Amino acid sequence: MSEYQSAQLMGVLPLPGLVRRDPGGGIDLSGNAPPKVRDLVNGAANAWLPSQLEGLGGWEAAVATVGITDTAADHADQQDNSCSTMPQSVKDRLATEFG
Structure with missing residues (x-):
């Protein structure tokens, strides 16, 4: 799993019941996916998680906290x-x- 895919997975956590698997693999972010799912998954991968990890000193530092x-x-x-x-x-x- 890539860092980007793991960041997308973070966006699934608030609404796991609404998320569907894409027929080709991964998370369905097509026009058929609920807008809230697209917003959360893309927001986590492109904005929220990268800024949080940067503030913690990178993913290695974040994981080291546990x-x-x-x-x-x-x-x-x-x-x-x-x-x-x-x-x-x-x-x-x-x-x-x-x-």
């Missing part, structure tokens, strides 16, 4: 599906903040 300091590429040589496990630092932070 204790994730590596990328999937750092684990590419591992065969144990490491991306599906939660880093201990994230577990510790969740336990501290939410008990």
Whole structure:
């Protein structure tokens, strides 16, 4: 998934029930999609998320705020599906903040 596609995905969060998959893949942003979905998805990808990430120092800095300091590429040589496990630092932070 590209950074742009992940930013579009953020726009889905407020109205997931209205979002439909495009027959060719991805999010349907055609004229058939509800205008509110197009506004939220495009707004998240083109305005809101880029400005938020810039204010945080980039996506790496934003992700680091929850204790994730590596990328999937750092684990590419591992065969144990490491991306599906939660880093201990994230577990510790969740336990501290939410008990």
